[in-house]
Amino acid sequence: MATGSLATTTTEKRRRKRSSGIPVFVPLLFLLPAILLLIAFRYIPAFSAVYHSFTDWTGTNNAAFVGLAQYQTLLADPVFWTSLRNVLLYTFGRTVLTTVMAFLAAELVYNLRNRQSQWLWRVTFTLPMVIPGTVVLLIWRQIYAARLGLLNESLRALGLEQWAQPWLGQTNTALLAIIMIGFPLVSGFSFLVISSALMELSSEINEASLLDGCSPLRRIFAIDIPSIIGPSVLVIILGINAGLQEFAPMLIITSGGPANATQTPGLYLYQIAFTYGKFGYATAIGTVLMILTLGFSYFILRARYRGATDVEVQ
Amino acid sequence: MRKRMQLLIGTMVILAMVLSACAVPVAAPATGDAAAAPAASDAAAGAKQTLTVFLQCYYDPNVEADTAAVAEELVAEYETLHPDVDIQLVPNLPAGQDVETYLTARMAATESPDIMWQQFNTRNQRGDTWWVPLNDIFEMPNPYIEAGQPGSERWADSFQDYVLNQTRAADSNWYQASLDWVETGYYYNKEIFAAAGVDPANWNSWGDFVADMTKIKETQKVDALGAFVKQQGWSNWWWADDIFLTVAWADAAPDLYMEKYNDSSRPWRQMTPEEIAKAIIDGKLTATDPRMDDYLRMSKEFISILPADYNGIASLDDLDVPFFSGALASIWTGTWKNKLYTAQIPFDYGITYLPPFTTEDAAGAQNTAYRVGGPSSCGQYGIAKSAADAGKLDLATDFLMFIAAPQNFERLAVSYGGYIPMVKGADAGEVMANFTDISALPERLMSDPPDRLGPENGDAWSQAMQAFFLGQTDEAQTKEVLQKLWMDGAMKQCADQQYDWCPAQ
Numbered sequence: 001m002a003t004g005s006l007a008t009t010t011t012e013k014r015r016r017k018r019s020s021g022i023p024v025f026v027p028l029l030f031l032l033p034a035i036l037l038l039i040a041f042r043y044i045p046a047f048s049a050v051y052h053s054f055t056d057w058t059g060t061n062n063a064a065f066v067g068l069a070q071y072q073t074l075l076a077d078p079v080f081w082t083s084l085r086n087v088l089l090y091t092f093g094r095t096v097l098t099t100v101m102a103f104l105a106a107e108l109v110y111n112l113r114n115r116q117s118q119w120l121w122r123v124t125f126t127l128p129m130v131i132p133g134t135v136v137l138l139i140w141r142q143i144y145a146a147r148l149g150l151l152n153e154s155l156r157a158l159g160l161e162q163w164a165q166p167w168l169g170q171t172n173t174a175l176l177a178i179i180m181i182g183f184p185l186v187s188g189f190s191f192l193v194i195s196s197a198l199m200e201l202s203s204e205i206n207e208a209s210l211l212d213g214c215s216p217l218r219r220i221f222a223i224d225i226p227s228i229i230g231p232s233v234l235v236i237i238l239g240i241n242a243g244l245q246e247f248a249p250m251l252i253i254t255s256g257g258p259a260n261a262t263q264t265p266g267l268y269l270y271q272i273a274f275t276y277g278k279f280g281y282a283t284a285i286g287t288v289l290m291i292l293t294l295g296f297s298y299f300i301l302r303a304r305y306r307g308a309t310d311v312e313v314q
Numbered sequence: 315m316r317k318r319m320q321l322l323i324g325t326m327v328i329l330a331m332v333l334s335a336c337a338v339p340v341a342a343p344a345t346g347d348a349a350a351a352p353a354a355s356d357a358a359a360g361a362k363q364t365l366t367v368f369l370q371c372y373y374d375p376n377v378e379a380d381t382a383a384v385a386e387e388l389v390a391e392y393e394t395l396h397p398d399v400d401i402q403l404v405p406n407l408p409a410g411q412d413v414e415t416y417l418t419a420r421m422a423a424t425e426s427p428d429i430m431w432q433q434f435n436t437r438n439q440r441g442d443t444w445w446v447p448l449n450d451i452f453e454m455p456n457p458y459i460e461a462g463q464p465g466s467e468r469w470a471d472s473f474q475d476y477v478l479n480q481t482r483a484a485d486s487n488w489y490q491a492s493l494d495w496v497e498t499g500y501y502y503n504k505e506i507f508a509a510a511g512v513d514p515a516n517w518n519s520w521g522d523f524v525a526d527m528t529k530i531k532e533t534q535k536v537d538a539l540g541a542f543v544k545q546q547g548w549s550n551w552w553w554a555d556d557i558f559l560t561v562a563w564a565d566a567a568p569d570l571y572m573e574k575y576n577d578s579s580r581p582w583r584q585m586t587p588e589e590i591a592k593a594i595i596d597g598k599l600t601a602t603d604p605r606m607d608d609y610l611r612m613s614k615e616f617i618s619i620l621p622a623d624y625n626g627i628a629s630l631d632d633l634d635v636p637f638f639s640g641a642l643a644s645i646w647t648g649t650w651k652n653k654l655y656t657a658q659i660p661f662d663y664g665i666t667y668l669p670p671f672t673t674e675d676a677a678g679a680q681n682t683a684y685r686v687g688g689p690s691s692c693g694q695y696g697i698a699k700s701a702a703d704a705g706k707l708d709l710a711t712d713f714l715m716f717i718a719a720p721q722n723f724e725r726l727a728v729s730y731g732g733y734i735p736m737v738k739g740a741d742a743g744e745v746m747a748n749f750t751d752i753s754a755l756p757e758r759l760m761s762d763p764p765d766r767l768g769p770e771n772g773d774a775w776s777q778a779m780q781a782f783f784l785g786q787t788d789e790a791q792t793k794e795v796l797q798k799l800w801m802d803g804a805m806k807q808c809a810d811q812q813y814d815w816c817p818a819q
Contacts, residue, residue: 253628
């Protein structure tokens, strides 16, 4: 199989060279600037971070090698473990909710018969993508305010005064409040990916299922979901990657509080580096975070391709 | 062959572009004696010597255009006096951009503005790794101050003693000239207070204050006082924390001071970081002391009159809307809000302050309140070490002295109207009018949490107190946690500063 592929590839290269007259490596030259930038701004910082996690770097000093000392500190740091627990809860909750809600929204749009209505709802769900994330967070900060906040004032107006809470001021509600930012949680990107995947489904299969008496709900579970596992996994992996590294909502809304209830490794890393000047320790946190993200992505991808029938596995 | 040549040339062009993009610009040769004779040295070099200056809110063209224009006028006047100097003002960062991140990146690349603003506590933590110690420079005459006036022979004389005291780093150095000051007070809604039958003039003790604020909260169905607690970084609860610690330990203050910092003309003053560390290690300042019971009780009483989400409020600015709309009866804020409040508060308001603390409030109290004035303002300027390394120390010193001269700094401060000039001889303008009584109070014995034993220790203190407020720890547990924080912080300070009195580690 491998030899066959190689032979095919070589033949293909020769064919392309003959047909266009351009050596196959010329396009690579056009990729060169992008690759250089990728190396300069992604790979070198990543490797540099791993290296600096074994030093006592303060951001400006001549860093001295300290072996595994930063990792030992990390293991004994209760704030780090609290932040890890928080980010796992946040990532799980957020990924499940955003994926499910994006899927529901995409299904609703997919099942609309009127093309114009489909277009209108697609625009409605994706338009919020143009609003800067920081603005969204600042708006939600006001929504959650105990006094004059939209949420509590709405509850009071509905006669549900007893449900009004200092949402961000209690350890038992603060993380939940952060997870629910952006309610109804239809992420424009996830919606677009899943919606596009649904649109790609063959209309013949749908028609056949209808002729066979398949209800729309049955069709969703028997046809739609199995057919869009690939794009859904992409959405989930990106969601997990983003979730594990999340720090902007916590930074802007709660600073990780109260009493570390919304602290995350990403925010903790940022505070350790830029407030306390302990870059060596911060890079150790970053390295652990990177390993976690890679690990999660690997296991999800493995699970996705195990026994998969919708992709050609070579 | 031809194609290979084309490919080779193409590759070389791309590589040349990449290399030129990555190349470090060659720095202009720096001169050494800029202040003494910048014109002569630069004339010889044939180029103007450039100084970059970050004046924070005093140069924010997008937000405070009038004050920025004043800063530009000052620069023009300086450049007229020194034709071979080019002063480049760096605009203030947009709201929301973290100055520490900005500065850390530039310091790492030795690209910091030569004269730079930074909060004094963070600056003191960075110390001489980032900044030039100004001790010797403070001893020099300021040529821009009129002869015979304070500072004309010794620059330090132009600053108030308490300003110098509060801005001194743990290593005893000064890394910044603090040209202005923030004073704080309680802006209150007179209509709400009157409706509740409360008159601040009748407050004779902390107990009276708490009782009246509770009455306002219960009878008017509003939040009584705008303050909040944050687990990381600044919140105005810090001011309350300073005062409660000060009140609890006021009677022991003389025993906590170190002889070397004593000044017979100022028997009461704020403790320096070194004094705090020594008092902790000597066992004179302990969180397990009964005085801390008063501290914890007053802290809880304070929390009881705050908005319900005091633990979740991100910024003092977030309290403006409830205050302006009458959902909040009063707010503890600083002079920097003076201009905004004067223009926008839609009701009759007054400015008041905490009443005296009596021995009924706390055993150590001295029948007084304490002002929460401090140097956390716009006029905190230090000289970057990178500027000295580039040979610009004399020029930076000269320009800093020029800006710090009373006739010059007064123009910036009065135009901005949010801070009180701390340069002797400079007029405070209208901002001071409502704060005269408050500024006459004694200063705090204890500084803000991060100024005591460093920012990390200060944030840990905030988190321990948040846990106490939320009921996660009781009084005994909290005292234990606070004691550990104090001792760890003091020992770390000893390790960092190597004071001669430190115990062997």
